[in-house]
């Protein structure tokens with residue numbers, strides 16, 4: 001029995017270290033939710049007072065150091081070609097992101113179904129709604145019928161088993177939050193209003209990494225980092241100090257694109273100017289819509 005207790009306390013000490021390491025990594029990658037922070041504080045304040053020197057990044061806007069900017073990495077149209085490469089990059093960089101999923105893509109192939117499970121089971125990833133049909137890529141027709149648009153998002157929500165109603169419109173940079181109302185192509189406004197009325201928080205993007213003609217990432221990570229800096233410098237983001245970044249899983253099929261996105265994230269992290277969050281932490285997104 002002595003051995004057993006000895007083993008147990010050793011194991012407990014090991015688990016304590018594991019909890020510390022993982023709590024610290026949560027703090028450093030800044031993907032923390034409120035409960036993660038509480039858990040971290042509990043561990044640091046009661047069990048391991050010596051680690052109180054670890055800098056704490058709090059998630060409330062007011063308490064983020066004022067020199068930090070917040071980036072929301074978002075990836076559209078998954079599960080798709082490139083999804084597994086995306087996950088490798090995010091895992092390697094230990095950075096959180098949001099996947100705006102297309103419902104029907106989960107039924108495209110066995111691999112896409114499996115990739116949906118990989119996305120769902122990865123704690124770095126948050127899932128959000130990018131419609132069921134992706135408008136069949138016929139956007140003008142799609143947005144003519146507001147009720148059908150809402151229905152399409154409802155079908156995606158149910159089939160993907162999404163818990164909240166954060167949505168992004170296919171082919172349109174539309175925003176419908178309590179404090180942001182933006183429609184890039186006005187003929188889509190009624191459908192966007194319908195989504196808001198149905199309780200969807202519609203979120204667009206501030207910066208897109210667009211594709212080349214070969215559907216790979218266009219341009220270099222250095223150029224994208226300049227764009228990030230420029231948006232903040234010129235105050236072009238929808239919410240001050242918060243930038244929603246968009247690209248697509250399917251641009252991550254070649255080695256160059258994979259490397260460019262990886263370098264982009266690495267350099268943003270190493271600059272120490274930014275923190276990364278999931279889209280459900282965007283300011284005011286959890287307010288009940290009025």
Ligand SMILES: [Zn+2]
Pocket residue numbers: 076077130134170171
């Ligand atoms: Zn899309």
